[in-house]
Amino acid sequence: MNRDSAIGVFDSGIGGLTVLQRIMEALPRENTVYLGDTARSPYGTKSVETVLRYSFENTDFLIEKGVKLVVVACNTSTAIALEALKENVAVPVIGVIEPGVRRALAETRNRKIGIIGTEATIQSGAYTRALKKLDSKIEVYSRACPLFVPLVEEGWLDNPVVKLTVESYLGSLKQSGIDTLILGCTHYPLLKKAIHRFMGRGVRLVDSAEETAKEAQTVLKKKSLAREKGKGTPSFFVTDAPDRFIKVGQRFLGEKVESAVRIER
Numbered sequence: 703m704n705r706d707s708a709i710g711v712f713d714s715g716i717g718g719l720t721v722l723q724r725i726m727e728a729l730p731r732e733n734t735v736y737l738g739d740t741a742r743s744p745y746g747t748k749s750v751e752t753v754l755r756y757s758f759e760n761t762d763f764l765i766e767k768g769v770k771l772v773v774v775a776c777n778t779s780t781a782i783a784l785e786a787l788k789e790n791v792a793v794p795v796i797g798v799i800e801p802g803v804r805r806a807l808a809e810t811r812n813r814k815i816g817i818i819g820t821e822a823t824i825q826s827g828a829y830t831r832a833l834k835k836l837d838s839k840i841e842v843y844s845r846a847c848p849l850f851v852p853l854v855e856e857g858w859l860d861n862p863v864v865k866l867t868v869e870s871y872l873g874s875l876k877q878s879g880i881d882t883l884i885l886g887c888t889h890y891p892l893l894k895k896a897i898h899r900f901m902g903r904g905v906r907l908v909d910s911a912e913e914t915a916k917e918a919q920t921v922l923k924k925k926s927l928a929r930e931k932g933k934g935t936p937s938f939f940v941t942d943a944p945d946r947f948i949k950v951g952q953r954f955l956g957e958k959v960e961s962a963v964r965i966e967r
Contacts, residue, residue: 703768703769703770703793703927704770704927705770705926705927705928705929705930706733706929707733707768707769707770707927708732708733708734708735708767708768708769708770708937709725709729709732709733709734709735709769709770709771709773709918709922710734710735710737710761710764710765710767710769710771710772710773711725711734711735711736711737711764711772711773711775712736712737712738712739712757712760712761712763712764712772712773712774712775712776712779713736713737713738713739713775713776713779713888714738714739714742714743714744714745714746714756714776714778714779715738715739715740715743715744715855715947716738716740716743716855716889716947716950716951716954717775717776717851717854717887717888717889718736718738718775718776718888719736719738719888719951719954719955719959720775720888720889720891720892720909720911720954721773721775721798721888721910721911721914721915722734722736722775722936722954722955723911723954723955724911724912724914724915725773725914725915725918726934726936726955726958727915728915728916728918728919729915729918729919729922729928729929729934730933730934731928731929731930731931731932731933731934732922732928732929732934733929733934733935733936733937734934734935734936734937735764735767735769735936735937735939736936736937736938736939737760737763737764737939737940737941737965738938738939738940738941738947738962739756739760739940739941739967740940740941740942740943740946740947741940741941741942741967742756742941742967744778744820744851745776745778745779745820745822746778746819746820746821746822746823746848746851746887747820747821747822747848748778748822750782753778753779753782753783753822754782754783754786756779757774757776757779757782757783757786757787758783758786758787758790759967760779761774761787761791761795763939763965765791765792765793769793770793770794770922770925770927771793771794771795771796771918771921771922771927772787772791772793772794772795772796773795773796773797773914773918774787774795774796774797774798775798775888775911775914776798776888777798777799777819777820777823777886777887777888777910778819778820778822778823778826779797780797780798780799780828781799781822781823781826781828781829782822782826782828784797784799794921794925796914796917796918796921797914798888798910798911798913798914799828799829799832799886799910800832800917801910801913801914801916801917802829802884802885802886802908802909802910802913802914803829803832803833803836803884804836804913805908805910805912805913806833806882806884806908807833807836807837807840809881809882809906809908810840810881810882810906811881812879812880812881813837813839813840813841814840814841814843814878814879814880814881814882815833815840815841815842815843815880815881815882815883815884816842816843816844816845816875816878816880816882816883816884816905817829817830817842817843817844817845817883817884817886818844818845818846818847818850818871818872818875818883818884818885818886818887818890819844819846819847819886819887819890820846820847820848820851820886820887821846821848823846823886823887824844824845824846824886825846829842829844829884829886830842830844843874843875843878843880845871845872845874845875847867847871847872847887847890849867849871850867850871850887850889850890850893851887851889853867853893854889854890854892854893855889855950857950857953859892859893859895859896860893860895860896864893864896865896865900868893868896868897868900869900872897872900872901875901876900876901876902876905880905881904881905881906882905882906882908883897883901883905883906883907883908884908884910885897885907885908885909885910886910888910888911891909891911892953892954894907894909936955936958937963938951938959938961938962938963939962939963939964939965940962940963940964940965941964941965941966941967942964943964944961944962944963944964947959947962948960948961948962
């Protein structure tokens with residue numbers, strides 16, 4: 703492990719590309735290895751045991767690639783497996799929950815914070831625990847929004863179906879008086895426009911991807927592992943046919959997603 707080693711990023715599928723995009727913007731010199739477990743996506747409906755197993759398998763793959771930092775770009779994996787990964791992996795491991803929580807606490811004025819995510823993320827209570835740990839007086843309102851992921855992957859980001867789905871899921875959150883909303887799934891930033899329009903100007907949206915990239919930057923600097931020269935290049939691995947990953951991935955990252963290598967699971 704040295705400065706020239708890559709940053710490893712894994713997700714249950716494609717949504718983690720929002721995190722990768724922010725990392726590439728914040729750390730343009732860094733090489734990156736992205737693993738999308740597309741054959742077994744989504745994780746949001748899986749059991750705790752299954753998510754733990756998948757998370758360790760994904761991390762092992764990245765470690766074999768010689769990465770210097772592992773970024774768990776999946777909220778479900780972060781909620782369920784992050785602590786276990788940190789205890790058992792030799793390189794630094796960061797997730798997407800704590801960075802988003804810190805930003806939300808900095809943004810809120812009335813101390814009413816909303817969280818939206820997959821069923822597994824919301825049921826885990828990980829965001830609520832992280833918020834209450836830092837401020838016990840925070841009021842937390844959460845909502846699982848399982849249909850948001852397929853909408854994003856279908857490329858439906860702002861049409862009447864999206865509008866109706868957003869209104870259906872977020873109506874009660876809008877009534878709750880929150881002034882800050884954490885987008886607790888890496889797909890959700892692509893629906894930012896529709897969510898912002900419905901929630902209104904008084905509600906700040908927190909994109910965990912941006913905050914996670916800042917955290918990666920901090921960790922590399924602290925460990926003296928930041929790459930000092932050159933231009934970073936990304937490489938992509940998937941566990942299912944690459945064609946759909948490339949097609950949908952280009953909605954996230956543009957032409958940077960030229961190809962992806964399929965690995966067997």
